[in-house]
Amino acid sequence: MNILISFYSRTGTTRKAAEDIEESLVKRDVEVKTEEVIDKKDRDGKTGYIVAGKDAMMKKETEIEEVSYNPENFDMLVVGTPVWAGKVTPAIRTYLEKYKDEIDHAAFFCTHGGGGESNTFNDMKEIIGEPKEVLTLRDKEVKEGEHLDNLSNFIESIL
Numbered sequence: 001m002n003i004l005i006s007f008y009s010r011t012g013t014t015r016k017a018a019e020d021i022e023e024s025l026v027k028r029d030v031e032v033k034t035e036e037v038i039d040k041k042d043r044d045g046k047t048g049y050i051v052a053g054k055d056a057m058m059k060k061e062t063e064i065e066e067v068s069y070n071p072e073n074f075d076m077l078v079v080g081t082p083v084w085a086g087k088v089t090p091a092i093r094t095y096l097e098k099y100k101d102e103i104d105h106a107a108f109f110c111t112h113g114g115g116g117e118s119n120t121f122n123d124m125k126e127i128i129g130e131p132k133e134v135l136t137l138r139d140k141e142v143k144e145g146e147h148l149d150n151l152s153n154f155i156e157s158i159l
Ligand SMILES: Cc1cc2nc3c(=O)[nH]c(=O)nc-3n(C[C@H](O)[C@H](O)[C@H](O)COP(=O)(O)O)c2cc1C
Pocket: 008, 009, 010, 011, 012, 013, 014, 015, 049, 050, 052, 053, 082, 083, 084, 085, 086, 087, 111, 112, 113, 114, 115, 116, 138, 139
């Protein structure tokens, strides 16, 4: 089995979660590639934050940098996003719209600041359909390394 992990991260929390998922899969001898989806729009600072929330709320797409891997070459896509205004980020929305016809099996993960996944997974389901499994992680627990049990259960159920 080979798995592609694709994620967007503005401040590193979702990246950390993606890296932990990768490490956990490698330990189980799964072939894994990891891809960071890069949003070309400047999301830094206060203005970047406000516009980011607005773009997510309005279900906007964005311009993303070209990616290295096509999900069609993998048995499963594990795709992750931070929750923005209760929704999926524009970068992951754009990525899923672009590759929806190449994705057969997917699992979702998200990180959030305390509000939970809200409509994030519903947004993703609207684009690529039902995932095999989902994982919701609070930013604080990822930073403090308290997410590993949840992560382990997630890995068990996607394999
Ligand atoms: C524009 C913006 C909107 C956000 N909206 C929410 C939200 O609706 N609910 C929530 O729980 N956290 C929200 N957050 C917090 C992030 O989801 C959380 O800190 C996440 O772990 C950040 O991931 P990252 O470090 O990979 O960018 C928001 C953050 C940003 C930048």
